[in-house]
Amino acid sequence: MPYEHTIQSATPATRYGDPIVYPTAVQHPLMPLAELPPGVEMVTLPNGYSTLAYTRPQPLAPAAVAQPVPAWAKTTALLAPTVGGGVAAAGFGISYAAPGLIAMTEALWAAIALIAAGTLAPLLLRAGRGATGRGAAPVQHVTQNISASGMFGRATGTLNNR
Template sequence: MHPHPHPTLPPQDIPPGVQEVILPSGERALAYSTGPTQPPPTAPVPPVAQPIPAWAKATALLVPTVGGGIAIAAVGLSAAAPGLVAVSHVLWSTVAALAAGGAAAAAVISRVRARITAAQREMQRPHITQHITATGLFSRANGTINHR
């Protein structure tokens, strides 16, 4: 051992950032810590009751109302189910009638167009021709227009 033994310090007198370590030889020594220092342990703080937020109270009050509304809607739909089935049949029949009417209208329109096109082919359109002559580079041009 050393000829001059070091006195040991009580734990409360050891400055922050310094800790007591035991060397491999078994000797105790004070050393500076290179890592973050740990604060002294404190007594655990008991949890404090916090008030319930206003939005949580409002939501809790609305839940039974919304649930009741959904239940009433379900009862109403179950009572109206036969009527809803009948309405859906009427709607599908209407869609089918509109589709058939559209197909018939397309057929009629195509026939009418064909007749109009045939009638226009029978009528001759006027054929217009022009004949223009000029005798020199800067001379006056004369022409005739023929409608046939």
């Protein structure tokens, strides 16, 4: 049942000695229900009047008990700055080493090109010789005999071309 205000108007006494009639219900300023403070509610009394009254507060939900921090969480929290610092130091070092690393990669590519040229050159030369149609070149054997007597002796030798 909503709260309703009733007003009974009384005519004011106009002559001296007339009885004063008091209103049976007094109008109070309305307070919106949304603005009621906690613990105050609109109640209906047994005689039918509706009024504001303090009510017993509802019991609060039991507070959560603080749980201890697990050991793995403590370890992780302690390791996080260490790992982050290591990554930062590695990035700092790589930024200083970058010019040297670029030079080393260029030197490695040059070495790979030299090895590849040294490996492929004889194959290309043999293939080029066979492609002219002359056949294989004659094999030459060169032998050299050198002899020397003593530590500071003069060396003599022969060269045989066969």
